[in-house]
Amino acid sequence: YKVIIDGLTGQTGTNFYLYGQVYDGGTDGTGTALVTASEYDYTNRSQSSHGVAIDAVANTQAFFKIATKEIDSGAGKGLSCEFTAANVNQVAAENCYKYMYWSGSFNDAPDLYLLAYFGGAQWTSSTNTIRGFKFYPSTDSFGAGAKMTLYGIT
Numbered sequence: 001y002k003v004i005i006d007g008l009t010g011q012t013g014t015n016f017y018l019y020g021q022v023y024d025g026g027t028d029g030t031g032t033a034l035v036t037a038s039e040y041d042y043t044n045r046s047q048s049s050h051g052v053a054i055d056a057v058a059n060t061q062a063f064f065k066i067a068t069k070e071i072d073s074g075a076g077k078g079l080s081c082e083f084t085a086a087n088v089n090q091v092a093a094e095n096c097y098k099y100m101y102w103s104g105s106f107n108d109a110p111d112l113y114l115l116a117y118f119g120g121a122q123w124t125s126s127t128n129t130i131r132g133f134k135f136y137p138s139t140d141s142f143g144a145g146a147k148m149t150l151y152g153i154t
Contacts, residue, residue, distance in 0.1 A: 001083075001087065001088060001130070001150065002082070002083065002084050002090055002150075002151075003133065003151075004081075004082055004083075004147075004151075005018075005079065005081050005104070005145075005147075006148070006150070007072065007078045007147060008012070008071065008143070008146040008148075009071070009072075009073050009079075009146060010072075010139075010141070010142065010143050011073070011140050012073060012140055012141060013138045014058075014061045015071060015072050015073060016073070016138045016139045017065055017066075017137070018065070018067050018079060018138075019063040019135070019136055019138055020066055020133055020136075021040075021063050021082075021133070022063075022130045023131045023132035023134070024128035024129065024130065025129045025132075026129065027076075028093045028129065031093075031105050031122060032132070035123065036062050037046060038060045038062050039058075039060070039125070040064045040121055040122070041061070041121060042057065042064040042065055042119060043055075043056070043060070043119060044056040044065060044067070044106065044117060044118070044119035045119065046118075048113045048114065049113040051113075054068040055068065056068040064100065065119075066081065066102055067104075067117060068115070073140075073143065077107045078106060078143075078146070079106035080104050081102050081117075082103060083100065083133075084101055085130060086098075086099045087099055089129045089130075091127055095125040096125055098129075098130050100120065100121045101120040103119070104112065104116075104117060113126075119149065133137060139143075
């Protein structure tokens with residue numbers, strides 16, 4: 001899968017983190033359910049235009065975090081990124097990791113600088129494949145004007 005996220009902001013003045021989770025599909029693609037268990041590991045790294053590095057890492061989480069810092073809401077602010085998932089159909093016990101990786105940039109309004117970032121996550125299941133994704137804000141809801149484009153495997 002590849003997802004292009006363009007111009008993502010919050011609905012109100014509340015800043016938010018962008019989280020993600022996968023929908024499992026089982027080995028036969030049926031019984032799809034959102035995986036909310038603590039089965040994700042992720043790591044992120046960003047660099048600001050002020051030269052500040054920010055890291056975000058975690059193991060055994062119920063989600064993966066796409067950006068290292070809260071995304072600011074409001075006019076002229078937002079996040080854009082390219083998200084890719086690999087090994088999504090692998091269910092063999094010896095190689096059951098599903099990988100997600102991304103890169104992008106966003107504006108930090110209070111400090112008036114740009115953050116460029118990249119990151120990766122993994123989800124492990126020897127019996128389930130990835131059949132989709134859920135992207136959601138840590139608080140509130142997405143603002144108008146954001147565009148998400150999904151390219152998938154048939």
